[in-house]
Amino acid sequence: MPSSLGCALKVTIFGQSHSAAVGCVIEGLPAGLRVDQGALAAFVARRAPGKAPWGTPRKEPDVPRIVSGLNPRGETCGAPLAALIENTNTRSADYNNLMAVPRPGHADFAAWAKWHGAQDVPGGGHFSGRLTGPLCLAGGLALQWLATQGVDVRAHVAELAGIADEPLRALDNSPAAQAELARQMAALADGRDFPTIDEGAGRRMAEAVMDARSKKDTVGGVIECVATGLPAGVGSPMFDGMENTLARALFGIPTVKGVEFGRGFEVARLRGTQNNDPYEVRDGTCVPATNNAGGILGGITTGAPLHVRCALKPISSVMVEQDSVDLTTMEPAKLKIHGRHDTTAVIRAVPVVEGVCALAVADALLAWPAE
Ligand SMILES: Cc1cc2nc3c(=O)[nH]c(=O)nc-3n(C[C@H](O)[C@H](O)[C@H](O)COP(=O)(O)O)c2cc1C
Numbered sequence: 265m266p267s268s269l270g271c272a273l274k275v276t277i278f279g280q281s282h283s284a285a286v287g288c289v290i291e292g293l294p295a296g297l298r299v300d301q302g303a304l305a306a307f308v309a310r311r312a313p314g315k316a317p318w319g320t321p322r323k324e325p326d327v328p329r330i331v332s333g334l335n336p337r338g339e340t341c342g343a344p345l346a347a348l349i350e351n352t353n354t355r356s357a358d359y360n361n362l363m364a365v366p367r368p369g370h371a372d373f374a375a376w377a378k379w380h381g382a383q384d385v386p387g388g389g390h391f392s393g394r395l396t397g398p399l400c401l402a403g404g405l406a407l408q409w410l411a412t413q414g415v416d417v418r419a420h421v422a423e424l425a426g427i428a429d430e431p432l433r434a435l436d437n438s439p440a441a442q443a444e445l446a447r448q449m450a451a452l453a454d455g456r457d458f459p460t461i462d463e464g465a466g467r468r469m470a471e472a473v474m475d476a477r478s479k480k481d482t483v484g485g486v487i488e489c490v491a492t493g494l495p496a497g498v499g500s501p502m503f504d505g506m507e508n509t510l511a512r513a514l515f516g517i518p519t520v521k522g523v524e525f526g527r528g529f530e531v532a533r534l535r536g537t538q539n540n541d542p543y544e545v546r547d548g549t550c551v552p553a554t555n556n557a558g559g560i561l562g563g564i565t566t567g568a569p570l571h572v573r574c575a576l577k578p579i580s581s582v583m584v585e586q587d588s589v590d591l592t593t594m595e596p597a598k599l600k601i602h603g604r605h606d607t608t609a610v611i612r613a614v615p616v617v618e619g620v621c622a623l624a625v626a627d628a629l630l631a632w633p634a635e
């Protein structure tokens with residue numbers, strides 16, 4: 265089972281939800297990067313479980329431990345960087361009734377179809393949202409390197425349970441829109457608990473999530489992410505384009521079912537005159553005045569903000585009785601899920617999306633830089 269991502273910056277994710285630890289190995293991080301371990305721990309903590317009333321009550325400290333890849337000054341030394349997050353609070357008995365009866369919507373049945381019983385079921389095994397811990401850790405390191413290149417990456421909950429946040433002003437590339445986008449990104453960087461730009465929208469979303477939880481149900485939503493500071497000319501056409509690289513990485517996040525760039529699926533209903541981004545000269549250089557393309561044409565960056573949105577499905581582990589099948593007897597079975605589950609992945613996945621986008625962008629910058 266390969267669990268690796270990237271070309272010049274390669275990340276391998278290992279572990280299961282209830283194994284001793286989860287972790288990552290990163291190859292290709294530029295040497296000489298002074299790692300801010302405090303900032304890295306704070307970034308990983310944004311995703312950690314056990315903190316919010318709508319989240320899993322599985323409390324984990326999620327302190328990242330870098331075990332190789334740094335020199336005595338705490339800088340990347342060029343060797344592969346390996347890092348761990350321990351699993352300290354597992355309760356595998358919660359999964360006893362799921363060993364033979366798969367949860368609708370989770371990966372239990374697909375894993376059984378592939379590995380015929382050898383798969384690790386408790387906690388969702390390698391399919392668990394827990395694996396986004398090391399993904400976030402690797403992404404946090406990529407973010408620190410990108411900061412040295414003048415690139416900033418921010419995401420927010422754009423929509424949750426049908427409630428919308430203020431959208432990021434990234435589809436317009438005017439100086440006024442750029443200033444507004446900078447304000448929005450600064451707001452998201454202020455350490456707020458709920459990652460929306462409009463804090464009122466965040467409060468309404470939180471209420472909607474708690475309402476679903478009280479009804480033993482779960483909710484999905486949309487995460488919107490922007491990368492600014494990228495020069496024009498990064499990426500490669502056809503199979504190594506920015507869209508390809510980002511989509512491959514983002515679909516590695518459990519629950520992500522859709523990814524769109526710029527106007528996304530809306531382009532199907534636009535005319536060319538509405539969708540084209542006209543060019544203008546700014547400071548002696550050619551720039552797109554608008555950004556319906558989401559900062560990418562021909563797989564290559566245009567210099568406008570890189571803009572992506574991901575649709576996340578509702579968590580499959582709902583607490584109501586569901587129809588399933590006992591795979592040992594092939595008889596119908598009624599399933600009641602026990603255990604500690606999130607009501608939505610969307611809120612906790614915001615730093616994961618930032619980290620994964622950072623990994624993809626850093627990989628493209630290193631593999632296919634502007635020539
Ligand atoms: C941050 C995060 C937390 C998650 N928490 C849970 C959870 O508590 N319970 C659950 O059943 N699934 C949870 N998931 C989703 C499952 O991991 C996911 O549905 C499963 O691996 C199947 O993959 P798929 O949904 O992409 O098909 C979470 C996902 C993420 C990203």
Ligand SMILES: C=C(O[C@@H]1CC(C(=O)O)=C[C@@H](OP(=O)(O)O)[C@H]1O)C(=O)O
Nearest residue numbers: 313320322387388392393394603604605
């Ligand atoms: C622990 C995390 O989330 C877990 C993700 C998850 C799943 O099926 O994805 C199922 C639950 O696992 P458990 O039954 O062991 O509590 C969540 O708690 C985490 O994200 O760090």
